[in-house]
Amino acid sequence: MKKRNLSDNFMKLFIILSSIITLGTMIWILIYVISNGIAHVSWEFLTEFQEGQIEGGIFPYIISTLYIIFITILIATPIGIFSAIYLVEYAKPGKIVRIIRFATESLAGIPSIVFGLFGLIFFVTMLGFRWSMLSGALTLSIMVLPTVVRTTEESLKAVPNIYREGSLGLGASKLRTIRKVILPSALPGILTAVILSIGRIIGETAAVFLTAGTAKALPKSIMDGGRTLSVHMYYLAKEGISMDKAYATATVLILVVIVINFIANKLASRLNKKNS
Amino acid sequence: MNNMKITVKDLNLYYGDFQALKNINIDIEERKITALIGPSGCGKSTFIKTLNRMNDLIEGVKIDGNVMLDGEDIYKDVDVIKLRKRVGMVFQKPNPFPMSVYDNVAYGPRSHGVKKKSILDEIVEKSLRSAAIWDEAKDRLKKNALGFSGGQQQRLCIARALAVEPEVLLMDEPTSALDPIATGRIEELTEDLKKEYTIVIVTHSMQQAGRISDKTAFFLLGDLIEMGDTKKIFSNPDDKRTEDYITGRFG
Known part of the structure; x- marks a missing residue:
């Protein structure tokens, strides 16, 4: 005892x-x-910038970051969700599904710099998108896709089968069952997928500076290059330009992450409340 | 001669290599309650699911034979969506969708193209009344259905099934997850419902079959052993195995 x-x-x-x-x-x-x-985060630091001035504020980098997050999520979420729906609801278990699963899992394990190189060769050079928000977002989309697919898959699988039976038993079509019953129940999980993806996008440097470039200007269109906060931080620290500015940028980055997570959580709990 | 709603001829069902139903022949009478009894694994739940093709959802199921609904073969002549509209189902575990009571009941009609609010309102009220849950539900129509008790949820599921105006109602052990009082209410309800609907009910409880059904079919290991008037099956069965099961010698 x-x-x-x-x-x-x-x-x-x-x-x-x-x-x-x-x-x-x-x-x-x-x-x-x-x-x-x-101590180094000031209103000027957040809002001011001079074209080509690395010492100035970080306003364009905040915008670039949000810009890239937005486009990436716009591209990756629908594709990821639809793939997950196919895998869970339509595909017959067998060889093809195994191959797709294996591919997504392998994709998730590849270092981001490899995605960066691919994006540089394919989007930037071959398709001629140059260093741009678009090239960056497309590259990051491929990178976060496995996360979106796997997380959405898990949340779809967690929807009790009795809901499917109930809906189909009433003579509802499969598509309607998915749209009206399964997806709403899986929504909180899908939102988690989006949050995780945003986290990866914000933290990414290698894949971003190879495809979106390091331009110090405010991106005015999807074809303009720009640098994200993480890339900027990397330069500030690596080139020894200003450690103070690097910490200040990191502080802003952390705040951005916290705010995004907070919003997503609020959204998730509101959806949950509606659902249960 | 009574009207036969469903006629099953030489039905065989296989899960891969395993034969779950062997040469089943059953006639199901219109506006009567037919109870399917038998020990676990005897094929009664499998059988009831062939009547609205819910077995289609399961991988590796093969079916031969005929299931005729009003003379039409449901595996050949009838579209599965139209079939399930005509043959509704209530499941073992209450499965209201995680949405409001109103939306649950309106789900079926909406799936079949009813859009007008006034018509939906009418259907919802009528269905909830028929399922004897209107009094409890009328002030909570906009509330989430998962807030109901198990028995209320099951009656809500019955209302949901009735909302598409089916002709046949299949009930797969509808009271197995409920307490005796909730069970009693569902049993009373089936008595009312058989005035308008043909009911097939799978049940584990022989008392329940005896209380509510007009006809009883006894399944054992995938065979239909015996079917007939409930009174006769329970008092004077033809087959020794039926008698043994009913008197509780096994099962």
Whole structure:
């Protein structure tokens, strides 16, 4: 009895310690970055910029980041969701499905720089899209597609089969069943897929600077290049231009991520409430 | 001579190599309650699903024989969507959709092209009344259906099935997940419903079959052993195996 208690307590200690380490590192990084950066974040830093001036504000980079997120999600989500619907609702289990699954899983494991090189050769050069928001977004779309497909697949599979039976049993068509019953139930999961994708897009540097370029200007159209916050940060730190500015940019980046996640969570819980 | 709503001839059903139904011949009378009884795995649930082709959803199912609804072969002459509109189903586990009570009941009619609000309102009220849940539901039409109790959910599912105005109602162990009081209400309800609908019910409970059904069919290991008037099956069955099952010697 005593022995059991001892090992129980040890286990508990280990679990608590692990949680503290995980949470602790995260908080430490956040505090470190923000405390170093927040002093340099000013209204001017956020809104001002001079064409070609790396020392100035980061306004164009914020816009580039949001721009690329928006287009990528616009391209990747419908394709990813439709593929997942095909895989879960239509495809007969067999060789083709196995091949598609294997392909998406492999795709997810490829380092982002490889996607960057592919985008550089295919979108930037061969299709002649140059370094642009479009090239960047297309490349990132391919990169986040596996995440969208897998996460959506899981949420579709989690929809209880009795809903499908109920709908089909009423004489509803398969398409209607998917649109009216299955997709609404799977929506929170699909939203998770989008949030995860946004996270990957924001954090990406290698694939972005190879395809969207590092232009220091505000992108005025989808065919203009631009640099995202992450790419900008990479340059600030690597070239030793200004560590202060790098931390300030990181602070803004963290805030952007927090705001996006907050909005997505609010949206998810609202959808959940409507559904249950 | 009573009217036969459904006539099943020489029906065989296979899951891959396994034969789940063997040469079934059954006539189902119009506006009567037909109960299907038998031990687990005897094929009664499989059989009821052949009547509205829900088995189509399962991979590797092969069916031969004829299932005639009003003289038309449902596997050859009838479009599956139209078939399921005519032959509705209530499932073992209450399965209201995660949407409002109103939308649940209106789901079927909307699927079949009814758009007008006034008509939908009418259908919803009528169906909920027929399923004896109007009093509980009328103030909660816009509320989510998952907030109902299990018994209420099952009656809501019956209302949902009735909303497409089926001719036949299939019930696959509709009370197995419910408490005795909720079960009693569903049983009462079936008595009312048989005035307008032909009902086929799968049940694990022989008492239930005895209480509510007019005809009883006894299945064992994929065979239909015996079918006849419920009174006769329960008091004086022809087959020894039926008697053994009913008296509780196995199952």
